[in-house]
Amino acid sequence: MPSWSLIAAWLPQLVVAAGGTLKLAVFSYVLGVVAGLLIAVAEMSEHRLLSSTCRVYIEFVRATPILTQLFLIYFVLPSVGIALPEFTAAVIALGLHYAAYMAETYRSGIAGVPRGQREAAQAIGMTRTETLRYIVLPQSVRIIVPPMVNSAISLLKDTSVASLIAAPELMLRANDLTSEYYMPMPLYILAGIFYFVMAYPLSLWARRLERLARRGYGAVHSVSR
Amino acid sequence: MSAWWAQLSLFLGVLFNGAIMTAIVTAGSFIVSMVLGVVSAACATSRSPLLRAISSVYVEVFRAVPILTQLFIIYFGLGSIGIKLNPIPAALAGFGLNGGANLTEVFRGGIGAIDRGQTEAALSIGMTPLMALRYIVLPQAFRIVLPSLTNFAIGLLKDTSLASAVAAPELSFNANALVDRTFRSPEIYILLALFYLAMSLPLSALARNLERRSSRGHRA
């Protein structure tokens, strides 16, 4: 059991590292959301080459481990001239990985809006763009949000993989402290606690969103207890 | 030319051995996860508040902490307090515990999808709640969750790449070892990706097949 003074020495370093984890997670998530949107739109295009390329991309990302993708970006890209620092490589790897999943989420969100909605909108004379903007997209949001929050939680946990290419985040710091102090048990458990504190509130929120999504609009707009 | 071919055979050989180990770790972890998942789901749906709480804590903790951290706690952490596990058993324990927590949700959903009348009928012919679960509810729930189980297996396959961080001689570890020896990272990592593709794509096809069949009729 480490002494309290030891833990006190570790904590500030771990907090900073956790900040690095959050920074990594946020950047990657934003990249994923935006890139995912672009991929989803590109996949729906009528340009055959474009949509099949997107399809292949999504299948590739979903069929290989994130660690492999990270290695490809960090170790292999330099051989074609693109040498990235650790943090950037991690953001790109994580972002592009989750972009594939987000693209699928967007797709199922749009597809999840009943066809009748589209038909009703057309029947009152809306154009395709207006239908999308006023009828389909708002309803698809309800379907999309819970998986998006779950993706955020997974992404947060997956930032730990970036430690294996020495990107500045929590697990890396825990590794460094372990080689310094030789106490892996308390250190990694502390790391686990930090992750738990970051991820658990998100998972509670995700569950609440799922419950609301199931109960329908009446529940969302009623006064919450 | 033959030197290139010799090197390629070397790469393929080493990676193939790694792939075998990856398959073994995946299969072993899958079994452990299934057992833990079923037990945990049974606890979660039981009438005992204590069992429900135990399951809940297990699920929440293991789903909020990264697998890598869990692996390090088991391999390095336990190792430092005297419980020295080899990399493979450590990996099986880590992926198994983590997977069990994830499968709890899957099985709970499956159990919850079974009509209450099934349990009532089982109780009415004199089965205990446990017997009802075992003979009536779980067999039916299993059919419902089969597609999710295949998807879980695919995720597990990819997650085992992290076992390389605790020196388990699986695919990613062998690839890294090759890179350390030969410095030819582009070729090796591309091969690595191809190996994973070769292993996961058939599983995905199987998953899609099962999904199609289970939506056609519940006795598919």
Next chain:
Amino acid sequence: MAATGAPSLIPPPDSSPASPAPLVRIRGLHKRFGPLEVLRGIDLDVQGGEKVSIIGPSGSGKTTLLRCINYIGRPSEGHVTVSGSLIGEKLAGDHFVALDDRSLARQRAGIGMVFQRFNLFPHLTVLRNIELGPVKVLKIAPAEARERSFGLLQKVGLADKAAAYPEMLSGGQQQRVAIARALAMQPKLMLFDEATSALDPELVGEVLAVIAQLAAEGMTMVLVTHEMQFAEDISDRVIFMDHGKIVEQGPPDQIFHTPVHERTRAFLRAVLDRRAKPL
């Protein structure tokens, strides 16, 4: 649920030869779902061999009452005794405690229940549905259980469907299998919870025929039903329930033709108005 009450709430078994102990004895039964009280104090005896039908409007608590007899539903207050044993609870000193799972299961094995929506096990064949109970619960040898189950299938007229799966059968056939499944446990009492309400009209007859045969063989039955003519034909006693209480009970002749209470009359008028039936 584990009510703290004086043991005298359970009347001592009536052992005089003139009036044998009832097979089912219900005293002071109350059932609440949150603020909603569905059973407001039911006292009921059912003698061995008696056939009792319970009729009444929906929401009257008939099904809730039935489900309390084999403890599929748990009473909020009151006690149920079958064959002299308290169902679902036992006396511990001077108060009642819940019975453990295994003992309760054993009690339920002696009581057969047929559900409105059949609840056959879809992943098992018809024959397996029937023999599962005897094999796993009664621990009867599989070969003997299979033989007996087959016999029961013949009895309900479905011997040729032994290897079929429930989803391939019509509603009437499924319900007949459900009856065979309940009978396989050799119960002393059969509970029918609106056994024909979920059936297409033309399939009702085949199920009623099986129940009638069972009645003729002397099985003690409690039936919750909307089939008024059937209730009149096979019952020894008819109970009319409304708003969680027994309003009136008596021989079918009395209930259906000369009911005493106005509510009974009103209910029968509403029900029988839709059927051109001379009283």
